Amino acid sequence: MSRIGIRPVLIPQGVKISVAPTSVTVEGPKGKLVQEYVPEVEIVVKDGAVHFTRKNESKQAKAYHGLYRSLVNNMVIGVSQGFKKALVVNGVGYRAEVQGNFLVMSIGYSSDFMVIIPQGLAVAIESNGQKVVISGADHALVGKFASEVRSLRLPEPYKGKGIRYEDEKI
Structure with a gap:
């Protein structure tokens, strides 16, 4: 069994x-x-x-x-109850903001990344654009979208710059 x-x-x-x-x-x-x-x-x-x-x-x-x-x-x-994942954006000049149905990420590249927020998810920005909170009812969709956002700029091991999960140790 x-x-x-x-x-x-x-x-x-x-x-x-x-x-x-x-x-x-x-x-x-x-x-x-x-x-x-x-x-x-x-x-x-x-x-x-x-x-x-x-x-x-x-x-x-x-x-x-x-x-x-x-x-x-x-x-x-x-x-x-819903599910929630928090991402921390760490780096000089790195920030995130929500514009309509897009999550706009300024993460050290020459142009900003515009990521479409999937249907059924809510994205909130906290701490002056340094924290992205993704919430929704679908556990798999919340985790997948958080993983996609994190993969835009993986945290580097020396200074910790990049996007990481809130509870992640580098």
């Missing part, structure tokens, strides 16, 4: 989950998320929790069992 897959996901108040034959939809105060899933895993909502079972004992079904439990758990947390 999967150690992660056998644990049910508790549904907090204000969150609604509906299961279709090939997808799970989670709705809450922060938005609506949809996740497709394979038929090897059976998803059932009962008694205020989501339960996951395998239809067979194949290697693929065992792998998907814990995966879909984690994905649905992240969806429930995302639509109820």
